[in-house]
Amino acid sequence: xxxxxxxxxxxxxxxxxxxxxxxxxxxxxxxxxxxxxxxxxxxxxxxxxxxxxxxxxxxxxxxxxxxxxxxxxxxxxxxxxxxxxxxxxxxxxxxxxxxxxxxxxxxxxxxxx
Amino acid sequence: xxxxxxxxxxxxxxxxxxxxxxxxxxxxxxxxxxxxxxxxxxxxxxxxxxxxxxxxxxxxxxxxxxxxxxxxxxxxxxxxxxxxxxxxxxxxxxxxxxxxxxxxxxxxxxxxxx
Numbered sequence: 001x002x003x004x005x006x007x008x009x010x011x012x013x014x015x016x017x018x019x020x021x022x023x024x025x026x027x028x029x030x031x032x033x034x035x036x037x038x039x040x041x042x043x044x045x046x047x048x049x050x051x052x053x054x055x056x057x058x059x060x061x062x063x064x065x066x067x068x069x070x071x072x073x074x075x076x077x078x079x080x081x082x083x084x085x086x087x088x089x090x091x092x093x094x095x096x097x098x099x100x101x102x103x104x105x106x107x108x109x110x111x112x113x
Numbered sequence: 114x115x116x117x118x119x120x121x122x123x124x125x126x127x128x129x130x131x132x133x134x135x136x137x138x139x140x141x142x143x144x145x146x147x148x149x150x151x152x153x154x155x156x157x158x159x160x161x162x163x164x165x166x167x168x169x170x171x172x173x174x175x176x177x178x179x180x181x182x183x184x185x186x187x188x189x190x191x192x193x194x195x196x197x198x199x200x201x202x203x204x205x206x207x208x209x210x211x212x213x214x215x216x217x218x219x220x221x222x223x224x225x226x227x
Contacts, residue, residue: 004156031213041151041201041219041220042219042220043157043203043217043220045214045215048213048214050213055213056213056214090156090157092156092157094213096212096213097212099145099162099164101147101149101159101162102147102157102159102205102215103159104149104156104157104158105156106154106155106156107154107155107156
């Protein structure tokens with residue numbers, strides 16, 4: 001059973017379009033995250049939700065809007081896509097205790113034409 | 114602010130030789146340290162962690178890491194490298210004052226040659 005699953009795996013779209021990425025975890029974790037990995041493989045935290053509440057909101061353009069309908073789901077909607085949005089977006093989850101690691105999905109590769 | 118540094122972009126080793134991937138940390142408070150591995154087109158996978166206790170931590174796939182408080186390091190090691198260990202490795206630290214926040218290093222690409 002996949003622990004953290006994201007859809008779609010690949011997303012190719014035109015500049016200016018709006019798109020969404022979905023994430024679901026079946027681990028019973030209370031915290032979920034969105035990360036952006038650029039072409040140099042740097043991982044940058046974007047958002048984090050704990051029990052559906054937004055707790056981390058790094059410097060991200062407001063074209064990016066996360067939504068957590070319940071603690072097992074965290075979706076990411078992106079408006080007016082730009083060339084610089086091309087990257088791999090990873091969803092992750094964890095339990096908010098010190099000794100628990102994060103679990104990552106396999107990523108969504110977003111390519112803007 | 115908390116941070117980790119991985120000073121090497123790339124490490125090359127021959128199969129069968131020992132490998133070390135370096136990580137240093139800067140944390141105010143107790144460090145909660147993690148290593149992850151990323152294979153091509155996959156997400157990060159947890160390898161091992163240091164929370165407290167023994168300085169030598171054993172993890173998945175024969176990897177281990179040594180926590181050194183005086184040198185603020187948490188280097189990843191393996192006694193005998195396999196070609197299949199070739200991947201991207203990330204060190205991470207959890208914020209001891211905000212368990213929801215993790216800080217990742219820039220990653221080290223490990224190349225194991227046959």
